[in-house]
Every structure is written in structure tokens, then in C-alpha cells.
Amino acid sequence: MEPKWAEENLQTIRTLMERSTIYRRALAPIMLFAGALGVAAAAIGLLFHLDSSRQFGVLWLCTAAVVVVGAFLIARRQAIKDHENFWSPPTRRVAQALLPAFISGLCLSVLQLLHEADPEVPKFIALIWIIFYGLALHAAGFFMPRGIKLFGWAFMISSLSLFYILGFFQINFDLSAHWLMGFFFGVLQLAYGAYLYLTENGKNAA
Amino acid sequence: MNPEPFLQLDRIIHEKGRLAIMSMLAASLELSFTELRDLLGMTDGNLTTHIRALQQEGYVAIAKSYQNNRPLTTCSLTVAGRKAFAGYINLLEKIVRQNKPK
Numbered sequence: 373m374e375p376k377w378a379e380e381n382l383q384t385i386r387t388l389m390e391r392s393t394i395y396r397r398a399l400a401p402i403m404l405f406a407g408a409l410g411v412a413a414a415a416i417g418l419l420f421h422l423d424s425s426r427q428f429g430v431l432w433l434c435t436a437a438v439v440v441v442g443a444f445l446i447a448r449r450q451a452i453k454d455h456e457n458f459w460s461p462p463t464r465r466v467a468q469a470l471l472p473a474f475i476s477g478l479c480l481s482v483l484q485l486l487h488e489a490d491p492e493v494p495k496f497i498a499l500i501w502i503i504f505y506g507l508a509l510h511a512a513g514f515f516m517p518r519g520i521k522l523f524g525w526a527f528m529i530s531s532l533s534l535f536y537i538l539g540f541f542q543i544n545f546d547l548s549a550h551w552l553m554g555f556f557f558g559v560l561q562l563a564y565g566a567y568l569y570l571t572e573n574g575k576n577a578a
Numbered sequence: 579m580n581p582e583p584f585l586q587l588d589r590i591i592h593e594k595g596r597l598a599i600m601s602m603l604a605a606s607l608e609l610s611f612t613e614l615r616d617l618l619g620m621t622d623g624n625l626t627t628h629i630r631a632l633q634q635e636g637y638v639a640i641a642k643s644y645q646n647n648r649p650l651t652t653c654s655l656t657v658a659g660r661k662a663f664a665g666y667i668n669l670l671e672k673i674v675r676q677n678k679p680k
Binding site: 378384385389 | 597598601602603604605606607608609610612613617645646648649650652667670671673674677
């Protein structure tokens with residue numbers, strides 16, 4: 373018997389066990405769908421000047437709700453197509469990882485949105501949402517392949533940097549919060565979706 | 579080197595394909611036949627043969643159901659399967675410890 377044989381076997385078992393817990397459904401359609409809606413919502417916000425806290429909140433919370441429902445439907449369709457369980461253990465793990473950050477972001481923003489008076493509130497909310505979305509992606513990244521964790525880090529670092537620029541250095545650029553939302557939840561997700569679309573090898577199972 | 583742990587290794591689990599199936603199922607409550615096939619890159623026939631061997635040994639349970647009017651076959655480890663897999667891992671760890679230079 374080879375002395376290294378047992379060790380290699382244990383390593384193989386570990387790798388296989390990890391692989392079976394990873395969510396592997398194609399993410400490109402979900403990212404492209406979320407990105408397209410993000411761009412559309414930003415365009416609507418800018419076009420119709422939905423700049424008050426309440427208008428901003430309603431627009432983007434409705435967009436988020438549509439994205440969540442749409443993402444579920446896309447994933448479910450993929451599962452049906454592949455003759456697989458939609459609510460599989462990896463799907464459950466990803467959903468559980470996403471929930472705490474999503475709920476925290478939602479609760480914090482609802483509290484802030486009640487303060488109608490301050491015109492800076494939408495910008496603040498946008499940055500909060502970007503951070504919590506980054507946290508959610510990072511948490512889900514433990515059960516997902518393909519650089520989701522890095523994508524989450526990108527959201528968190530960018531948002532924290534903007535917080536510093538706006539708060540610490542008091543550099544107040546005259547930019548609508550819709551631009552921030554459109555860039556992060558629209559353009560970045562579209563870019564990531566396009567990257568996934570071009571590189572995903574057709575593997576599609578969760 | 580003491581050959582005793584090696585001789586105790588479960589021959590059914592020890593085979594490469596079946597070990598892979600057991601490893602996958604040990605980490606999940608259940609996996610569908612297609613999930614297992616795609617994850618392990620096995621052919622339908624190969625996977626069926628291995629699963630049948632594991633089922634005959636009482637290590638794997640098969641459940642057949644319908645999802646959206648399509649047949650769905652799911653596999654899971656039985657209690658005996660989990661116990662046998664844990665025993666197999668323990669023996670491997672024993673062999674690794676035994677081979678480590680003192």
C-alpha cells in the first residue's frame with residue numbers, strides 16, 4: 373500500500389463533499405435579468421425625478437421585489453428543465469446565507485426612508501443597500517463558485533469608499549442616488565452577467 | 579506498518595466510483611440521479627450499477643417520485659450507509675496517522 377494513498381483518498385472525499393454542497397445553477401440569466409432591471413429602474417428614477425426619500429424607496433424596493441421573484445422563477449425553470457428539485461439543499465443554503473443581510477438592509481432602509489426631510493437620505497440608503505448586497509453576496513459565495521465572494525467584496529469596498537468620500541472628506545458630489553443604484557445594481561450586474569454568460573460551461577445544477 | 583486497518587476497509591465503499599457517490603451523498607440530505615451523474619461525470623449505466631451495488635448493501639436508499647409530471651429519482655444515504663462511511667473515514671485517518679513519521 374502506498375503511504376500517501378490514504379491521505380489522497382481523504383482529500384478526494386473532502387473535495388467531493390464540498391462540491392456537492394455548492395450551488396451550480398447558471399447565474400448568468402439571473403445576473404443579466406437583475407442588471408437590466410437595475411438599469412431600467414435607474415432610468416425611470418432619473419427621467420421622472422423620483423428624488424424624494426419615499427419615491428426613491430418605493431421605486432427601488434419594488435424593483436428589488438421583482439428581481440427576487442424573477443430570480444426564483446428563472447432558477448425554478450432551470451430546475452424543471454433539468455428534472456431536478458428546485459428547493460435543493462444548496463439552494464436552501466444560498467437562500468439562508470442571503471437572508472440576514474437582505475433583511476438587515478431592508479429594515480435599516482425602511483427606518484431611514486421615514487425621514488422624508490433630508491435630501492441626502494436616498495444617497496445614504498443607496499450606499500447602505502450596496503454594502504448589504506455585498507455582504508449577502510459574500511455570505512452566499514461560500515456555497516457558490518465563480519468569484520461571487522470577490523463580487524461581494526467589490527460592492528462592499530466601493531460603498532465604504534464612497535461613505536468615506538461623502539462623510540469623512542465632506543466631498544459632496546452632486547449626483548442623484550439613482551446613478552449610484554443604476555451603476556452598482558444595473559451596470560455592474562450586467563457586466564458580471566455578461567462575463568458569466570461568456571464563460572459558464574453549461575453546467576447547470578443545484 | 580500494521581496492515582490491519584487496511585484489511586478492515588469496506589470493500590464496497592472502497593471502489594473509486596462508489597466512494598465518490600458515498601462522499602457526495604454524505605454531504606447532502608439527498609441528491610437526484612441527474613445531479614449525481616453530472617457532478618461525478620459518470621454515464622447513466624455506470625452510475626446505475628454503482629448505486630445498485632450500494633443499495634444491495636443497504637447503504638443507499640432510492641426514492642422515485644414525480645415533479646411537474648416528470649419522474650424524479652433521488653438517492654440518499656441510509657443510517658447504515660452513514661455509519662459505514664464514517665467507519666471508512668475513521669480507518670483512513672488511522673492509516674494516515676500510522677504512516678506519519680514519528
